[in-house]
Each structure stands twice: as C-alpha cells, then as structure tokens.
Amino acid sequence: MALPYPNATACGYFLNATSDNPTLMSGYLWDEANSTAGEALTMRTFPLTRIITKEPLYGNGSIHFKHIRHKIQDVLIVSSSDGSAEAVYRNETPVAQECHLSWCVKTMSSSYTWGGYNEEVVDTVFNTTAGPFPWEAYPYQTEVENGTDIFYMENITIKTEEFTGDGKLANFGTSNATALALMQGFTDIFPAYTTQANGSASPILRYKTWKTGSPWHQTLFFNPWLAPNNVTRHIERLATALTNVIRSAPTREDVEGHAFSKANFISVRWAWLTFPLLLLVLSFVFLVSTIIKTSKDTGAGIWKTSAMPTLIYSLPKEAQTQFTKSPTWNSSKDTKKVRIRLLPKTGWRVSGQSILSRSPQLPQPAVQAPRGWI
Template sequence: MAIFYRNSGLGRSVTRTKPRSKRPQYAIHASADSTQRLGRATSPLSVNSNDEKEKNSLDFTQRIEKKLTEYNTSDNVFKRWLFELVSLFVSAACMITIIWIYIRIKDQPLSQYNPFLTWINVLGKVSSAALIVPTSEALGQLKWNWFHNSRAMWDFEIFDKASRGPLGALMLLYRTKGRSLAALGAVLIVLMLAIDTFFQQVVDLPGRWTLNDSPGLLPRTIRYEPTIVNSTVGGVLFVADDKDMFLVVSKFQYGNGTQPVPFGNASRPDIPITCPTSNCTWPVYDTLAVCSKCQDFSEYLEFACMTQRVDWTSSLNGGFMVEDDYPNATMCGYFLNATSENPVLMSGYIVDPATSARGEALLMRNFPLSRLWTYDPFFGNGSVYFKELRNTLLDAVTVSAADGTAASVYRNETPIALECVLTWCVKSIKSSYNSGEYEEEVLETFFNTTAGPFPYESVIFSDGTDVTYGEDINIDIGLSLSGRNISGYGTSNESILPISAGFTDMFPSFTLAMNESDIPKLRYFTWELGPARNQILGFNPWLAPNNVTRHMERFATAMTNVVRSVGGKGEMVAGDAWKMETFVSVQWAWLTFPLLLLILSFVFLILTMMKTSDKGSIGVWKTSAMPTLIYSLPKETQGQFTKSSTFNSTKATKKVRIKLSPNLGWRVSGASHLSTSPQLPRPVVQAPRGWI
C-alpha cells in the first residue's frame, strides 16, 4: 500500500513504499489549497463505488456537523455566520412575541390568560438560550485571532472557558483589561446570567376587586307591620307587647343593650344580609327607622329645700298610688317646676327636720313627659324641646347625680339632666360589608313634623283605662334635597301601643341609696298594684358617668334593626358584590435589560464578523476543537510539559508564549529552531472507515 504526502507548503513531501495487501484501497482528493490556510476544509469527496455506502454509514449528528462545516468554510461571510445570525433572529423574534403577549394580556384577568404566562416563560428561556449561541461562537472565533499574535499559553485556556461560562468570562475580562473586542463578549456572557430574572420581573400579579355576577342583598322597610296577637281578660282587650321589639327594649332599659356577636374578623350584622363575596357595597337607600335625640334639660331644674309629697322612696309599699296618698317629707335637691304647685324632686335627699340628718338619696329619676296609664301630656303636648316631632314613641327626662354617687347628691352638686326622645323617622343610609364587618353611614334623616293634635286618647273606667292611638304614622316628605322621594313610609296605629307599653316598665323609675356607702338600687315597675320592684343593676345605663345620649343612639339603632328584620312591607336592596381577582400588570422598564443585551449581542457579532471577514488569514474555526487536534504543538515542545513539575511551575509556564501561523501552525516562544507543528496533509488514498 502506498501513501503519498504532497508538499503543500505546510509540510514535507514524503514517499514511502510498503508491500501491497489485500485491504481495499480508498482515495481522498482534496482541493489544491486545502492545507494552505488554517480552517480551509477539503472540497467534496471523489468517491468510488463504495462512497455511497460510506456516506450512508455516517450517523445523523455527523452529517449535521459536516453540513455546518461546509457553511463555516464558505467564501460568503454571512453564510459562514448564518447559524449565529439565525440564533439572533430567533432570540429577537421571541422577545418581540413576548412583548406582543404582554400588550395583549396587560390589565387583563389572570384566569383568562394564564396559559400565556407559561408561553412567556418558554419563550424567555428560548430567547436567552438563543442569545448565548452567537456570543459564545463569536468569542470562540476571537480566540484564534488572539493567538494570531504571540500570546501567553494560559490565554488559550482562559478563552476556552470564557466561551463556556461566566467564570471564564470574568477571567478573560480581567485578562484583557477591557481593551479588546473579546472583553465585550465576556461582559455579555456574565450579564446573560440575569436575563431570566429580568423576564420574570416584567409581570406583576396584583389583586383587584371586580364585580361578581351575584349581587349583595340587604333589607329596607317601607311600612312596619309586625304580627301582634292581643289577648282578652273577662272580655276586655289587653295590649300585648311587640315580642320582637320588647326583647330589644328590655335589654336597653336594664343594661347595656344588645352586644355585637363576634363573627370572623369583626361582628355579625344585626340585619339579614347576603354578600356572596364577603365584600359588598350598596347604593344610598331609604328605610323606615327609629331615631333618637337628646337635649340638655338642666335649665329647668332649680335647687331648693321644701316639704312635699314623696313618690320615690323605698318605704312606699303600695304601687300605683293616688298622688294624694303619697306621704309628705322635707327634701333638699333639684326640683322640676320648683315654683309651681306640684314641684317634682329630680335629684336630692330627705332631711330630718329635727336633726337635719340626711336620709335616703334619689340618685336618678326617669320622668316621662306623659302621665302613666292615661298618657296625658305634660308641657302642652308632652315635650319641651321636641314639640315639632310627631308620632314619638318615648319622650322622657332623665336626671342623674353628677358622678352617679350619693356623695355628690349630698354635696348638692348640679345633676346631669337630659330630655331624650325616640321617634319614627326615615334614614338615608349607605352600607358596606367587608370580611365580616358591616358598616352603615347615615347620610340624611327625615322626620314627620306635620302639626296635629296629641295622638293618644284615654277613657278612665272604674277598673282601668282605655287608651287608643288615634292615627297611623305616615312620613311623606316628597322630594328631598338629594332628589329622592320620601313618601309612603310609616306604620299603622295598632303597632304603636304594643311598643310604647314596653317603656312603662322603666319610665318612670328611680335609683336610690340609703347613704353614701349603700349600693344603689333601681326602683321600677311602679305601675303595678302592690310594692314596686327593686333591683341592683350590674350596669345602669341611666346613671352617670354612663353616656345617656350614646345609649339612646344605640337604642334607636337596635329598634331600627328590628323594623328592618321582621315582617313588613319592604324590599331587598341589591348592591355590588366585589370579588378579588388576580390581574396581569406589566412593568415595561424590566424589559430594558434583555433588549439591551440583544442589541449588544448583535453589535458584538457584527464586529466579530468584520474583524474575521478575511477567512484566509486565520480561518473560521469558532469554538471548534479541530485546530487543537490538527495543529498540536511540535513534539519537541510537548516534551517540556510532560512532567508535572514543569507544567505546574508558574514561573516556567507563565513565560511560554505561542503563536498560530496559517502556514507554519503553532510556534512556541524561544524555540524557533524547532520543527513546525504537524499540518493537515493532502492524502491521495482514502483511509479505511473510522480513520483519518
């Protein structure tokens, strides 16, 4: 078998003769200049009859690599960098697609566009991966240009690592001091580590409230129509209490009223509401309600000491006594109508005329401005400060010791006096419900101020009194200042007495103490035949320092909730139910970094193409390892690095400089006498399969 190496300018011409063997012969024909320049690939093979089998024997990856080599060795500079340009185009296309998707899903519900975010993540990965290809390939090509001049041997390893990862890129950046085109590629390799983070920061997913399909509902009442069952005794009709309203009235008369029931993060609403999303708002609506007002009454009280009938002491054993049957006693304190024929002690104490000793003290008095049982009004129409209000449920004066103690009564301190009223009204309300907390804001309040006669009428019999309420309650204001029609609100006259009858238990009533150290006792149910009731209250809402005005406001609100909750003519008010939904928010500023990397990568690739446009000077090897296999160091130089002591010696290897010559291969500094490094020969006979 004969193997011929022709002189191509890079090696020697050698002719050797060996005995022929029976092994089949293969011929390899290369182009005339296949070994003249580094990186020039051979021309298409001239094959014999077995060439087709040889071609088919190559696997898929080998055929791809062969095709890429043909492109890399093309005379057209754009064709040599076609794969890198396509990678840049793919990266740019992915970014443009991502921007288009962001524009489409911006400020849209995530539930409708959730798959798009998945595609954005995929496109972001593809874009960043495609962006690395041209940068690393261009950086690898600059390695061969770097060694076109005499360079330190360690630079080869640094360049090789720089094209494969950020650590080598940092080393290359330090090595070049930023004064080489390769430094730009090293910077890009490092910055590309963060590109995925910036893609992820572009999208924010804030929660926003959106309208739910099902609305929130709450009740409002136009006409209050409770179900009341009256009873008869001996054929005489007795008024029965309004069961629903009486429960509320009794709680506020003898204590701190109804208390909110904890529910979730807040308290349960006192009216039946429906809110399917736990966040509902309602438009302004009008409803029949109960309102309260209080006014300072102290100007009608006057301090005096006088002997008068006593209707409040605990020594009275008989209830519902005729005024003439009350005992007389000397009293000092604050009187209502002190200069009239029938002054009433509102806060004071009994004095022993003989010894001037102070006896039992009156700490608090609830005084209704209508006579018990007959409902005859005092002060003309049963009111002092609220004469304009019609259809009131309660109008009474509450007088309390200054600090709620007998000591302040004995010191003759001015008591706290208030006239308070509970009356029918119409409220304009704006409501909201959020996470279990229901809130109401009263915007306007409307009262019936129509003049008319006192509505209560009574007829006294030998064994009782027949009381009637002579008119229905109607609140007809017409158009309000806000443009809403306030008409048709109210209740029937039959519903008034069952409510007002419940107030007679507490109005009138008294709070008494025998001395300063005695525990105050409430004396109430004075309308009963027989002794009145006495009770020590855990919380006396009418006695200072408790706020009576605030207590009456809560009292009226609780009664309003009953009016809106029980049966009556009304309707459910529909409101907006808001549900929390995740939306897509795009922060465009985070895209600046990926787009900047795309532009810099394109600039870096173009500059590299321009610098390596002369293919014949070095060759377009890029990141290929083929030159290191074909153009290895001369054998004489390889021997210097076979010993570990020499290779690991920083002093010895740091000074070794190498240079890649297109015609002579690798040249080593300080060894010009050495033979050239092995070159790619031009064979005339094709080697067997698997051999070069």
C-alpha cells in the same frame, strides 16, 4: 283614697318647684328631729307624657322637641353630677338631659368589604308636620266598674323626597297597633328612679312604678342613666335595637337597593411635589456633569483612590522633591520609579534614598532615626 306614702321633708332640685305638684329630681330626705340627711335620690327618669292617662306635659309632651311628631318616648333623665350619693349630699347641681325616641326614615349607603356588610346613614327624615295629639281617652261605665280607655289613634306615615320605581314619592310607616305595642314596652323603665340609703350603700333601681303598691326594685352593677355615663350613646343603641327589630319583622316590606364594594383612590396634588422633583432633577444634573468633568482627568482617578499621597507627604523633604518635579501626578510613569518597603527591623525604606537621610520626628532632639526611615 290616701296614698300609702308618709310625709317627709326633702332637700334638692325640683321640677316645677313653684307649682302645686313639684317633682323631686335629685335630692335627699331630711330628718328634722336628728338634723341628719337620709335616703338620697341619685337618678330619675321622667317621661313627659303621664304613664296612665297619657296626658302630655309642657304643651305636647316635649320641651326641646316640640316640632317632631310620632315620638315613641320623650323623657327627662336627671342624675347627680358624678352618679354618687355624696354629690347629692353636697347639694351639687345635677345633670339633666332630655332624650327622645321617634319614628324616622333613614337613607343608608351600604357597602360590602371582606365578607362584612356595612351601612352608613347619610340622611334622616322626621315627620315635622303639625297634627293633633295622638292619644285619645274614652271613658266607659259598666255595672261593676268605671274607667277610661286610652288609644293611640294615629298611624305612622313619613313622606320622603325619594322616588319609587313608578315615579311616585316613597312613603314609609306602620300601623298604630305596632306603634302602641312598641311604646308600651317603655312604661316599665320610664319613669324609674335610683336611691341610696346613705353614701356607702348600694344603689337600688326602682321601676314599674305603675303597679299598685311598691314598685319593683333591683340592685344594678351598672346603670347607664347615671353620670358620667354617655346617656346619648345608650339612647342611640336603643334606637338601633328597635330599628333592627322592625326591619326583621315577618310583616316587613323589603326595599331593594345596591351594595357596592369599597375601592381606595389616591389623589396626588402635583403642585406640592414641584420643589422636591425640581431638587431631584438638579441633583441628577449636577451628578452627571461631575461625572463628565472628572472622566477627562486620566490621572486624578488613581491619585484620589491611592494611598500614595499619604506615604509621599510623610517622607523627608529630600525625598519629596523627587515627586514635585512635575506639576501633576502621572500614574503611568512615576508610580513605577518608587518602591516602598516595610522592613522588620529598619522600618519603611524608599528606593533611591540614602539610608542617612532623616525622616521627620516629633520634637525630641535626643531621638534620631536612621536616614531613609519614615
């Protein structure tokens, strides 16, 4: 029975381009009659196990993760360089990633803070032991039809180095029926592909390609498989969602553990504080020694905090000689001999000075102030 697809010429990037059945991963149709580019393939998800026969590709159905057993899905996700049809028409190299979802056992550190429960993954264990391919085909024939039944024959079992309460190694796993039901849910989106009729057309996602006839299609406002979106982050969210479903199943077996509240601890490296602490101590010693030294000078305190030095050194030289008789300023004696007053009309007056004594002036010979003025 011939496939209901017309023959066409495609330009782009192929998987197994030299084989008899190459797969177009990113490219566009080429209209030879009009020499124009047609519909563009901007994204394709390509599982490495055939969707119907479950035949593995590239050996055991993987390229970079051959050592990991119990894979739920191993898929190639190829997108145009920027997720647009223009990049396809420019023949830019697409972005290809291999992603896998696998059964594993995680060791978690749980904490309880401010009413919220948090978990931190500290270790992840995969089953890396060798084993037969889990899918097996059994052909059958009846009076009305012939076919092949496909079964997932292997139960999921992962051994860890953790010990149970009775001193045995803890083993985790699930049945092959659960594993099969989980894997069958991905057949609708793996494989799938996104196309655009031209550079300005809306991208259309086509999925459920296993159905007879045309696959289902839908216009998406956001496609997580298109670059430059974080495909790895989206796969991690899928894994988290699957983990939560398994952990919340009615047939689950709970594992007891401890959840601790968080506490903050501060570690002080005293070696780094040596210099600032030494500087602080020396500054305190200098301050104390200065206070002790200056406390013995009984006249210096009044002299430093008084306005007298400004007034005295602004007096005429004849008046300054009265205050230079003693080498030090004696606040208990000299401060009582001098009275300085500011008069409204005559200015500053100093007691004991003649009114005819001249006060210093700026270099203006024509202007003379009365004696005794400041």
